[in-house]
Structure formats: structure tokens, C-alpha cells
Amino acid sequence: MISSPLPADVLAVHGGSPLHGEVRVRGAKNLVSKAMVAALLADSPSRLYEVPHIRDVDVVRGLLELHGVRISEGDGALVLDPANVERAAVDEIHVHAGSSRIPILLCGPMLHRLGQAVIPDLGGCHIGPRPVDFHMQALRDFGAVVDKTDRGLELTAPNGLHGTKLQLPYPSVGATEQVLLTAVMAEGVTELANAAVEPEIIDLICILQKMGAIITVHTDRVIEVQGVPRLEGYVHRPVPDRIEAASWAAAALATGGDVTVRGARQADMMTFLNVFRSVGGAYEVDDAHDGGIRFWHPGGELNAVALETDVHPGFMTDWQQPLVVALTQARGLSIVHETVYEQRLGYTTALNQMGATIQVYRDCLGGTPCRFGRRNFTHSAVIAGPSKLHGADLTIPDLRAGFSHLIAALAAEGTSRVFGVELINRGYEDFEAKLAALGAHVDR
Ligand code: EPU
Numbered sequence: 001m002i003s004s005p006l007p008a009d010v011l012a013v014h015g016g017s018p019l020h021g022e023v024r025v026r027g028a029k030n031l032v033s034k035a036m037v038a039a040l041l042a043d044s045p046s047r048l049y050e051v052p053h054i055r056d057v058d059v060v061r062g063l064l065e066l067h068g069v070r071i072s073e074g075d076g077a078l079v080l081d082p083a084n085v086e087r088a089a090v091d092e093i094h095v096h097a098g099s100s101r102i103p104i105l106l107c108g109p110m111l112h113r114l115g116q117a118v119i120p121d122l123g124g125c126h127i128g129p130r131p132v133d134f135h136m137q138a139l140r141d142f143g144a145v146v147d148k149t150d151r152g153l154e155l156t157a158p159n160g161l162h163g164t165k166l167q168l169p170y171p172s173v174g175a176t177e178q179v180l181l182t183a184v185m186a187e188g189v190t191e192l193a194n195a196a197v198e199p200e201i202i203d204l205i206c207i208l209q210k211m212g213a214i215i216t217v218h219t220d221r222v223i224e225v226q227g228v229p230r231l232e233g234y235v236h237r238p239v240p241d242r243i244e245a246a247s248w249a250a251a252a253l254a255t256g257g258d259v260t261v262r263g264a265r266q267a268d269m270m271t272f273l274n275v276f277r278s279v280g281g282a283y284e285v286d287d288a289h290d291g292g293i294r295f296w297h298p299g300g301e302l303n304a305v306a307l308e309t310d311v312h313p314g315f316m317t318d319w320q321q322p323l324v325v326a327l328t329q330a331r332g333l334s335i336v337h338e339t340v341y342e343q344r345l346g347y348t349t350a351l352n353q354m355g356a357t358i359q360v361y362r363d364c365l366g367g368t369p370c371r372f373g374r375r376n377f378t379h380s381a382v383i384a385g386p387s388k389l390h391g392a393d394l395t396i397p398d399l400r401a402g403f404s405h406l407i408a409a410l411a412a413e414g415t416s417r418v419f420g421v422e423l424i425n426r427g428y429e430d431f432e433a434k435l436a437a438l439g440a441h442v443d444r
Contacts, residue, residue: 037109134174281298
């Protein structure tokens, strides 16, 4: 046990006990924040249900309020009223620098509503360089003039925004959202090739359609948008958070536990469920009662697997870190090839300090050579197991890696001190209360 008092941002995790019980996931972090931005395009209020209390939502709320959007809570929904949208003081916008990546998505809506957009420097997780070149090229193709300043970006559209034909170099989630949020009110038709088609993007398209947009999703990642002159507010219940759901599933498996994730939806998690079963985890989709998916460790040994992360419908990059913790408990050699982000394996150093045996490689250890092969990026890993994990001092580097540290600490024998747990609040609602409900022994 820890004897000296700990600072508030440190969690003491007394590991070694299986997690048992139920948690509920609400609207997906990676949809909700974009849905809030979409409300800016309307000329009447929007109502968004199941909005989780996470820091990313607070950041977007702050930025929208700064631009005159009135935001309130009522009847379980977030109500966003854009009737009085106005330009904000540049200095106040820059206060939000470094807080999130969502502000980049304000470009199109701000240009439509205010004729200019001032975007602070972006934040978000440090999992690679995370450039915004696809976003900027697309906005220029629509007719925007982009000015890079030493504090961020300033955009104008002196001749308005016009539909265009675009092809993304890679099916980027954010760039696809950028194009959608701009094209819906641009004059004429936009055709986007090599678009991302994640469930959160399809849900954003549903929202925009409710608002009055005309969007067709063709086969082969082609999306066509017919611009319309005005959009109205929406009422929407978002897709559940499939990243959080998979994180709890991995925690159940790594700790030898049994966790039911209420709100989790099978259709969005098919690829994860296949891998979970291949590793030796058990799950049951509950369609009879309140809905959700129960995940548990059925006893016996777990199996090593080989997997590659990919864009949808592949295995999500955000599922990778939590699952790797469970793979440290599988017999044999597991192989992970991360093809979405070039620097998303740094957290394995901490797992090795806890007793795991994970070796990282620059090579593409998978069937698909990716953009990062033969470059200086350690983006593949071999995990040898099963390993006995022991408690350690851990510093959280980013959101998903942070939750993985937490899972590892829960699976380990002894006490770990996890530093920087506030980062986890960016994407996991009430995670400490949920951990307590699952019987975890944690304290601040
Ligand atoms: N990319 C570029 N140029 C661009 C945009 C992207 O090179 O202009 C590259 C990125 O560097 C990356 C790849 O394209 O290598 C994919 O990036 P993408 O644009 O798809 O990611 P994102 O929109 O920035 C969202 C989620 C991430 C999630 C990815 C992939 C949000 C707020 N973030 O990021 O979620 O990992 O899609 O599914 O929606 C998280 O929740 O922890 C998280 C990081």
C-alpha cells in the first residue's frame, strides 16, 4: 500500500482482482463532438442525447459558446441554439489552443456562417505527427483561402465555397468529416473519393441528412454531397462508444473477469468481436433484456493472435492498446501491425516494465505493407506470453494508452501508481465510478 499522500492526479491501483459487473457506455466521443459542430450549420436549435461528460465535449462546448451558440441541458439532451452565432475575439479563441483536435472541423461551418474561421493550434493525443494537410487541401479546393499564422489558422472564402471533386490520399476520418461539414452548404455538387466510412461518419451523415442535407454513400468509399442553401436543427441519439466498449471488454479479459457493457452494439464491433473470440474471450450479445454485450474470460489459456489495425471495417487503431494488455496473458507470440498511426506503440515500454515481453519493430509485420514500412517508425510489435505482470509507477502518455496502463495495473499483482489520470477523462466518462462498480481497488 502507498503510505505517503498522493497528488490528486495520481491513481493508486491495487491489482490482481478480476473485474465483475456492469457499466454503461453513452454516445461515442468521436461522434458527439462532431455532432456539436454540425449544430452550427443550422438556423434552429439541435437536441443531442446521450452526451457523455468528458473533457472533449467541454472543449467543443467552450468554443461554440464563444461564438454565440447557446448551449443548455434539458430532458436528458444537450440543446444547441445557433440563432446568435457571431465572430469571437481572436485572443479568446486562442485560449483553447492545444486542447483538442476538434477545432479544425469548425472551418467549413464557420466559413458558411461567418465568412471567416479562426482556428487555434490543435491538441489531442501525441500518437504521431497528425498533420492536417488533407483538410487544408480540401478546403482550398472548395475555394477557401488559408492563412497559417504563428498561433493557428485563419480562413476566408472571398468567392464563397463551391462543390468540388476530391480524392483523399488516405481515408482519414477527420478529413472526411471536414469535407462533409463543408460540402453540405457549398454551392453545387461535391464528390469525395477514398472517404472514411467509420460508423461515426455514417452517423454524422445521418445527422446532416436530418438537417436537410443530400448525401449519397456510394460503394468503394465514394461520397457525393449535393449542397443546399439552408439546414435546420436535428434531434439525434448518437452511436454508442465502441472504443470505450472494447476497452472494458479487454479489461475483463486481462483481469480474468466478467463485464457487461450496456449500450454496446454488435454491428459496430464485429471485427473486435471476432478477434476477442479468437484470443479465447467469450461474449454474449444481449438482445433480450436491456441490450449490450457481456464479455468474460471463460477460464483456461488465452491464444496468441496476429492482427493489423486498419480503417473501417478493419480492426480499429483505438482498440489496439487495450487488447495488447490482454495479449500479454495469451500463450505464444502475438503480432500487431499498426497501420493507422506511426507512433502508437510507445506505451509498450511501460508494459515491459511491469513484466510483459513486447518487442517493437520498424518492419511491417503483417500481410499489408503500410505507409510506415521502411521508414523510421516502430509500428509493429511481437508480444510473448503469458507474462506475470507486477505493479509499477506509470505515467499516462495519451488517452488510449492511458486506459491500457490502467488495465495493466488492474491485471498486475501489487500496487501501481498511475500518474496523469486526468487525461483519461478526455474520453472515458466517470471511469473511476465505473471501476469502483466493477469491484476494482483504486484510490486517488
Ligand atoms: N492524416 C494525414 N493528413 C491529414 C489527416 C490525417 O496524414 O490531413 C493521417 C494521420 O496522421 C493518420 C491517418 O491519416 O496517420 C488517420 O488519421 P485520421 O484523420 O483518420 O484521424 P483523426 O480524424 O485525427 C479520428 C479519431 C481518433 C482515431 C482516428 C482513426 C477523433 C476526434 N479522433 O482521428 O481517435 O484514432 O480517427 O479512427 O475522432 C481517440 O479517440 O483516442 C483517437 C485518437
